Amino acid sequence: MQLTVNGQMQLCNDDTTLLEYLQGNGVDVKAIVVELNRTVVKADDFGTTVLNDGDVLEILQFVGGG
């Protein structure tokens, strides 16, 4: 299936959870915040959130800023 992740098209296997997707892409799940189709996903729900074709993900982290 196809996802849009941080504005880029990405391919992903069916029945993948958000947690599996993040870990599979080397993302440190403790340091991020995720928005799925414009709704914030709580970190506790990463493992039970199953991704679907056409989902739009934003994966963000805190960086230095003023």
Next chain:
Amino acid sequence: MEANNNDALVIGGVSLTSRLFTGTGKYGSDTIIPDVCEASGSQVITVALRRVDTNAATGNVMQHIPEHMQLLPNTSGARNADEAVRIARLARAAGCGDWIKIEVISDNKYLLPDGYETAKATEILAKEGFVVLPYVNADLYVARDLVNAGAAAVMPLGAPIGSNRGLMTKEMVRILIDEIALPIIVDAGIGAPSQACEAMEMGAAACLVNTAIAASGDPVAMGRAFGEAVRAGRAAYLAQTATVSTGTADASSPLTGFLGGM
């Protein structure tokens, strides 16, 4: 740090003994941030939210921020109120607390903030329980809109972001201090401790300094210098600086009883 609890700055129910806010941008290495926090005495620190680049390993700035610091995430990157609101909600969801610095900029040359969009975002987020600190031009009408929108403070710029040009908006900031009942926190443009001190002498509630510390030759020492300058300026404000004489001169020593006089 010398604490004077009688002169605490209270924002969003949080009592601050330091009136210097610092940032986390532009450091050569984020590992220096704890030392800057300690040397400066700052208790409030800004961070930004950005997309993760899965192709490049980046450090996590949060691991370098001491636990006692009040986090102030900003909405940098937002070009309108909706984007600012979205970023604020994400920051809160990330466990960053309720404080948010609204920064709405669509002008890429001077990076000047959009007062109208900022006021709209402030109104929405204040109603959602955020402690909203909007970054704006030093404009009385925008500041009044922010008061009505529920802002916790108003943060006028001293000069364009990162310019280190100092308190170029001094007279307009003075009007905000005089007219607006909220804390006025000078944010952006302050390049030297003397400029932060000047803002505090005028009655600014606090100063937010990032570039001038982070891009200095010695950020820890510069952080300490800014901490001292802000304290000195605040002390001078409380002590009520003497009146400026616009005439010729006003002798400090008596003008009578000179040696050899009549």
